[in-house]
Amino acid sequence: AQSVAQPEDQVNVAEGNPLTVKCTYSVSGNPYLFWYVQYPNRGLQFLLKYITGDNLVKGSYGFEAEFNKSQTSFHLKKPSALVSDSALYFCAVRALQGGGYQKVTFGTGTKLQVIP
Amino acid sequence: DAGVIQSPRHEVTEMGQEVTLRCKPISGHNSLFWYRQTMMRGLELLIYFNNNVPIDDSGMPEDRFSAKMPNASFSTLKIQPSEPRDSAVYFCASGEGPQGYEQYFGPGTRLTVT
Numbered sequence: 001a002q003s004v005a006q007p008e009d010q011v012n013v014a015e016g017n018p019l020t021v022k023c024t025y026s027v028s029g030n031p032y033l034f035w036y037v038q039y040p041n042r043g044l045q046f047l048l049k050y051i052t053g054d055n056l057v058k059g060s061y062g063f064e065a066e067f068n069k070s071q072t073s074f075h076l077k078k079p080s081a082l083v084s085d086s087a088l089y090f091c092a093v094r095a096l097q098g099g100g101y102q103k104v105t106f107g108t109g110t111k112l113q114v115i116p
Numbered sequence: 117d118a119g120v121i122q123s124p125r126h127e128v129t130e131m132g133q134e135v136t137l138r139c140k141p142i143s144g145h146n147s148l149f150w151y152r153q154t155m156m157r158g159l160e161l162l163i164y165f166n167n168n169v170p171i172d173d174s175g176m177p178e179d180r181f182s183a184k185m186p187n188a189s190f191s192t193l194k195i196q197p198s199e200p201r202d203s204a205v206y207f208c209a210s211g212e213g214p215q216g217y218e219q220y221f222g223p224g225t226r227l228t229v230t
Contacts, residue, residue: 034218043120043207043221044159090159101171104149104219108158 002027004093006107013081014115021076021110023091032094032102033074035065037087038109044090050074061085081114088112120222122208128228134196137225140189141210149219150183150193151207159207165191198229 003026013019025031032051036044048059055067065076074091091107121140129135141148150162164172165185176183180199185191195202205226209219 036219036221043209043223044219046218046220049218101166103172104161106159106161 002031002093002095002103002105004091004105004107006089006091006110008110009108010111010113012113012115015083016080019078019081019085019112019114021089021091021112023074023076023107024072025074025091025093026072027093027095029095033065033067034092034094035059035063035074035076036090036092036106038090039087047076047089081112083114083116086112086114120208120210120220122206122222122225124225125223126226126228128230129198130230131199132197133229134194135198135202135227135229137193137206137208137227139191139193139208139222141191141208142212142220143189145210145212145220146188147211147217147219148185148191149209149211150191151209151221152204153207153224154204162193162206195227198227200229203227203229 005024007022034049035047037047038044047063048057050057050067058064063078065074067074088109088111090109094102094104096102123138146167148165152160162175163183168185181195183193205224207221207224209221211217211219
């Protein structure tokens with residue numbers, strides 16, 4: 001069975017500092033990896049994805065993530081955090097199941113708090 | 117594009133009543149997902165449709181829950197009878213293509229069962 005782990009329930013970072021939100025995964029076969037952000041009382045918004053190719057993926061709002069196959073990780077990063085980045089971040093993995101169905105699994109979410 | 121549309125945005129009902137949540141996916145998207153989000157259980161996939169056909173309903177909690185997608189532009193999630201433990205935010209999401217596509221979420225329906 002596939003799974004996604006976000007080991008930190010909350011990450012605190014000072015405004016202007018770099019931020020990292022961690023994600024590790026477990027799948028059979030090649031994974032498709034995603035990051036989503038959720039602001040209060042809103043639905044999830046897509047940030048970026050890794051499908052194939054360059055391990056460093058750039059996405060919306062200056063975020064990027066690095067796919068590391070050997071460590072089965074897909075950590076989300078940003079060089080300089082903004083207060084407006086404070087939100088709940090979800091990592092997700094999609095992998096091929098039997099019959100061509102690609103099941104998606106979301107992590108439990110990490111709350112990012114950027115301190116002014 | 118208006119994005120994924122969900123109605124109602126808020127629903128308060130009494131235990132035992134029937135609840136119907138509605139979703140209009142983004143035009144052209146052929147996959148539709150229903151999720152439930154609670155503090156205790158996080159984000160749970162309830163059911164996944166592809167080309168209007170249910171592909172994975174393994175997340176549907178029990179027979180009280182049912183979902184339909186009569187056409188490409190409309191889906192419903194019904195709870196009958198509702199129970200207090202069904203209180204949650206229910207999200208609908210849509211996506212296109214079979215390989216590695218991202219999902220676009222609606223604003224959610226906040227359901228409170230008293």
